[in-house]
Amino acid sequence: xxxxxxxxxxxxxxxxxxxxxxxxxxxxxxxxxxxxxxxxxxxxxxxxxxxxxxxxxxxxxxxxxxxxxxxxxxxxxxxxxxxxxxxxxxxxxxxxxxxxxxxxxxxxxxxxxxxxxxxxxxxxxxxxxxxxxxxxxxxxxxxxxxxxxxxxxxxxxxxxxxxxxxxxxxxxxxxxxxxxxxxxxxxxxxxxxxxxxxxx
Numbered sequence: 001x002x003x004x005x006x007x008x009x010x011x012x013x014x015x016x017x018x019x020x021x022x023x024x025x026x027x028x029x030x031x032x033x034x035x036x037x038x039x040x041x042x043x044x045x046x047x048x049x050x051x052x053x054x055x056x057x058x059x060x061x062x063x064x065x066x067x068x069x070x071x072x073x074x075x076x077x078x079x080x081x082x083x084x085x086x087x088x089x090x091x092x093x094x095x096x097x098x099x100x101x102x103x104x105x106x107x108x109x110x111x112x113x114x115x116x117x118x119x120x121x122x123x124x125x126x127x128x129x130x131x132x133x134x135x136x137x138x139x140x141x142x143x144x145x146x147x148x149x150x151x152x153x154x155x156x157x158x159x160x161x162x163x164x165x166x167x168x169x170x171x172x173x174x175x176x177x178x179x180x181x182x183x184x185x186x187x188x189x190x191x192x193x194x195x196x197x198x199x200x
Contacts, residue, residue: 001036004036008166009162009163010165016095016097018063034067037067040073041067042097047079066097076100080096081094082094130185135181138177139178147171
């Protein structure tokens with residue numbers, strides 16, 4: 001399924017659907033989608049199904065759903081089913097899903113990009129040398145250069161495609177972690193040097 005292809009590429013998915021059927025058995029299309037794609041119904045997961053209202057005015061069951069993948073579910077703050085006509089005139093109830101999109105999209109490496117947080121200054125050649133050495137050792141120990149070469153070869157051969165997205169992302173994460181590690185390592189060496197001078 002297309003959803004599974006997206007999740008293999010580390011994408012998260014939220015689906016809003018008028019399923020035209022209740023999720024009451026294992027035989028329906030909505031149940032098959034749920035199982036095959038390993039997705040979550042956040043409304044029933046958070047609120048349970050006891051007392052769940054019908055979502056279609058001429059029906060007796062809930063037939064409208066939000067479905068989502070596991071990681072984005074962790075960022076859902078609120079969700080629920082609204083009364084009929086509370087948003088617009090419709091024979092379906094409105095559903096709502098409140099996602100903490102700022103936290104979800106937050107870059108875990110943001111500190112690296114903020115100048116005031118940088119520990120490295122290019123005006124200190126010795127510190128730059130220590131940083132570069134630590135970064136080279138970190139990248140080499142994780143075969144990052146080899147992986148980068150493989151990706152570059154695919155680019156040159158015009159064979160790079162979406163299926164390579166995960167390895168590209170992983171390489172980017174490795175390099176970023178290496179940069180953070182190398183800055184912290186430089187800070188540790190600087191502190192040791194300062195202690196050594198103070199003790200003399």
